[in-house]
Amino acid sequence: xxxxxGYIGKRQVTPILLEGxxxxxxxxxxxxxxxxxxxxxxxxMKAKGRLKILEERLDGGKKLTGTMGIxxxxxxxxxxxSDVNSHPHTSTSxxxxxxxxxxxxxxxxxxxxxxxxxxTFVSDTDTEVVAHLTDYYxxxxxxxxxxxxxxxxxxxxxxxIICNDKPGELVAVRKDSPLIVGLGENxxxxxxxxxxxxxxxxxxxxxxxKEIVRLTQDEVTIYNSDKEEISKxxxxxxxxxxxxxxxxxxxxxxxEICEQPKAIKDTIGPRIxxxxxxxxxIKLTKQDIEAIRKIYIVACGTAWHAGIVGKTAIERLAxxxxxxxxxSEFRYRNPIIEEGTLVIIISQSGETADTLxxxxxxxxxGARILSVVNxxxxxxxRESDDILYTWAGPEIAVASTKxxxxxxxxxxxxxxxxxxxxxxxxxxxVNTIVRHFEQIPDKVQSILENKESIQYFASKHYNAKHVFxxxxxxxxxxxxxxxxxxxxxxxIHSEAxxxxxxxxxxxxxxxxxTLVVALATQDHxxxxxxxxxxxxxxxxxxxxxxxxxxxxxxxxxxxxxxxxPETDPLLTTxxxxxxxxxxxxxxxxxKGCDVDKPRNLAKSVxxx
Ligand code: AGP
Numbered sequence: 001x002x003x004x005x006g007y008i009g010k011r012q013v014t015p016i017l018l019e020g021x022x023x024x025x026x027x028x029x030x031x032x033x034x035x036x037x038x039x040x041x042x043x044x045m046k047a048k049g050r051l052k053i054l055e056e057r058l059d060g061g062k063k064l065t066g067t068m069g070i071x072x073x074x075x076x077x078x079x080x081x082s083d084v085n086s087h088p089h090t091s092t093s094x095x096x097x098x099x100x101x102x103x104x105x106x107x108x109x110x111x112x113x114x115x116x117x118x119x120t121f122v123s124d125t126d127t128e129v130v131a132h133l134t135d136y137y138x139x140x141x142x143x144x145x146x147x148x149x150x151x152x153x154x155x156x157x158x159x160x161i162i163c164n165d166k167p168g169e170l171v172a173v174r175k176d177s178p179l180i181v182g183l184g185e186n187x188x189x190x191x192x193x194x195x196x197x198x199x200x201x202x203x204x205x206x207x208x209x210k211e212i213v214r215l216t217q218d219e220v221t222i223y224n225s226d227k228e229e230i231s232k233x234x235x236x237x238x239x240x241x242x243x244x245x246x247x248x249x250x251x252x253x254x255x256e257i258c259e260q261p262k263a264i265k266d267t268i269g270p271r272i273x274x275x276x277x278x279x280x281x282i283k284l285t286k287q288d289i290e291a292i293r294k295i296y297i298v299a300c301g302t303a304w305h306a307g308i309v310g311k312t313a314i315e316r317l318a319x320x321x322x323x324x325x326x327x328s329e330f331r332y333r334n335p336i337i338e339e340g341t342l343v344i345i346i347s348q349s350g351e352t353a354d355t356l357x358x359x360x361x362x363x364x365x366g367a368r369i370l371s372v373v374n375x376x377x378x379x380x381x382r383e384s385d386d387i388l389y390t391w392a393g394p395e396i397a398v399a400s401t402k403x404x405x406x407x408x409x410x411x412x413x414x415x416x417x418x419x420x421x422x423x424x425x426x427x428x429x430v431n432t433i434v435r436h437f438e439q440i441p442d443k444v445q446s447i448l449e450n451k452e453s454i455q456y457f458a459s460k461h462y463n464a465k466h467v468f469x470x471x472x473x474x475x476x477x478x479x480x481x482x483x484x485x486x487x488x489x490x491x492i493h494s495e496a497x498x499x500x501x502x503x504x505x506x507x508x509x510x511x512x513x514t515l516v517v518a519l520a521t522q523d524h525x526x527x528x529x530x531x532x533x534x535x536x537x538x539x540x541x542x543x544x545x546x547x548x549x550x551x552x553x554x555x556x557x558x559x560x561x562x563x564x565p566e567t568d569p570l571l572t573t574x575x576x577x578x579x580x581x582x583x584x585x586x587x588x589x590x591k592g593c594d595v596d597k598p599r600n601l602a603k604s605v606x607x608x
Contacts, residue, residue, distance in 0.1 A: 009187020079124030350378020482580030
C-alpha cells in the first residue's frame with residue numbers, strides 16, 4: 001500500500017522525507033515522489049521505480065532545499081506505474097500539491113465535473129481529481145477547502161496537502177486509510193505508519209476518520225468536519241527504533257521468524273498467571289461469555305489461517321459453534337448476526353480494508369467485536385469493543401510470520417478462557433495445556449537452532465515448479481499457511497490440500513519428482529497420514545514430512561523428515577509452521593527474490 005510522509009519545521013525536509021519513505025518501503029510500492037516548498041513555491045520531483053532512483057534525481061536531497069514538504073510511495077491502483085502517475089499530484093497551476101493513500105471511488109464522476117469546469121488531466125490516476133478539486137474550492141484557507149473536498153469525495157483516503165500561498169502550514173486528513181501525526185520540538189510530521197518518523201519523535205496523535213489536521217512548525221490543530229477543534233491524547237510509542245530495523249539479519253523476514261520465541265512469550269506471558277488464563281485486556285464478562293451462542297472469526301490471508309485454527313481450539317475447549325469467514329466474502333454475503341453473536345476480527349496491521357469493512361458490517365448488525373491486532377491504536381483496534389493485542393512488535397516483512405504465531409497464541413488464550421468460563425474444561429485440563437503452552441517459545445527456539453537442515457532441503461528443491469502441502473485437521477490448517485508463505489515470497493505455484501481429499505481429484509497432478517510437504521503432527525490422524533504419504537510416493541512424489549519427534553516410524557515412508565518437539569496435539573500448530581516459514585524463506589533467497597517486499601504485494605492492503 002502507499003506510504004505518506006510529511007514534515008514542517010526547521011530542518012532540511014527532503015532528506016527527512018526520503019528516509020521516512022525508506023522506512024515505509026515494506027508497504028509495497030512501484031514509484032515515489034516529493035513536493036517541497038522551495039524558493040517561494042511548491043516544487044515536485046517524482047519517479048517510477050525504487051526510491052533510490054528518486055534519491056539520485058534529488059541528488060540525495062540537495063536539489064530541493066526547504067523546510068516543509070510531503071513525500072509518497074505509490075502502490076498503483078488506477079493507472080500504471082509511471083512518472084506521471086506517481087504522487088504528489090498538483091493542481092494545473094502547480095499551486096497545490098497532494099499525496100494520497102486509498103481509492104477515490106467516484107473519481108470518474110469528479111473528473112467529468114472538473115473537466116466541465118475547464119480542468120485538464122495529465123495522469124490516469126484517481127488521485128489527480130483531488131488535486132484539482134482542492135484547487136477548485138481553494139479560497140485561501142486549506143482546512144475550509146479540505147472540508148469541501150471531503151463532502152464531494154467518496155472512497156478511502158489519507159491526504160497530505162501543501163500550497164504555494166501557505167509556506168508555513170501542512171494540512172492532512174484521513175478516512176479509512178491510516179495516518180498519524182508526529183509531534184516534535186519546533187517541528188511536526190505526518191506519516192502512514194510509525195516507523196517513518198520514530199527516529200524523530202515517539203509522541204504521536206492517532207487520527208480518527210474524517211479528522212483534519214493543520215500543522216505549523218510550532219502548532220498542531222485538529223478539527224472535525226464541522227471545523228470544531230478537537231483535543232486528543234498524545235500516544236507514546238514504546239518500541240525502539242531497532243525493532244523496526246534489520247538488526248544484523250539479512251532480511252526482516254528471517255529476523256521476524258527468529259523473534260517468534262520472544263513474540264510468543266510477550267503475548268502469552270502477561271495472560272498466564274498461576275497456571276490459569278487472565279484476559280484483563282478484554283471487557284467481556286463471565287455473563288457475556290456464557291451468553292455467546294455463535295462466533296464468527298473474520299480475517300484475510302494469513303490472519304484467516306490463524307482464524308481456522310481458532311475455530312478448532314474454541315469448538316474443542318469451549319464448545320461454541322464457530323464459523324470462519326474471509327473478510328472480503330463476509331462483508332457481502334448478508335451474514336446472519338443474531339443475539340449472542342461474537343465476531344472475532346484478526347488483523348496484524350489493523351488497517352486491512354476488507355477486514356475493517358467486515359467489522360463495520362458486523363457491528364451495524366449488532367454483533368459484539370473482539371479484535372486480535374498487532375498494531376496499537378490501529379483503525380480496527382479503535383473500532384472494536386474489545387482488543388486482545390498480539391505483542392509481536394513491528395512486523396516489517398510483507399510475509400507475516402511472528403504476527404501469525406502470536407495470533408495463534410491469542411486464539412488459544414481465548415479458547416482456554418472461554419472453555420473455563422463455560423465450564424467445558426476442568427482446571428486440571430487447563431493446567432496441562434498451559435504447561436505445554438509455556439514451553440512453546442523454547443521449543444520454537446529449538447526448531448530455529450536447526451534451521452540449517454531446512455536451508456539444505458530448500459537448496460535441493462528451490463527449482464520446484466509445483467509444491468503440494470497436505471495435512472489433516474490442524475495440520476491441514478497449517479498446510480494452508482505454509483503454501484501461502486511459499487507462494488508469496490518465492491512465486492512458486494503451490495496448493496494446500498486436506499490429505500484425505502487428495503484422492504478425489506488432485507492426486508492426478510502428482511507425478512515423478514513432485515514435491516509434497518506432508519504434515520503429520522496429530523497423533524489421532526498419524527496412521528491416516530502415513531497412508532497418504534504412501535499414496536503420493538507410489539506416484540513418484542518426493543516427500544518432506546513434519547512430525548512430532550515421538551513418531552519416528554515416518555522415516556520409513558518420507559524422503560526427508562523434520563521433527564518438532566513433542567507437545568499437546570492442540571498446540572502443535574505454532575511449532576509446525578516454523579519449518580514451513582523457514583523453507584519458504586530459504587527457497588526465496590535461493591531464487592534471488594525480493595524476500596521482504598515480494599512483487600505485487602503490500603504489507604497492509606488498505607484498498608479493496
Ligand atoms: C501474509 O503473509 C500476507 N502478507 C497477507 O495474507 C496478510 O496476512 C493479509 O493481507 C492480512 O493482513 P492483516 O493481518 O494486516 O489484516
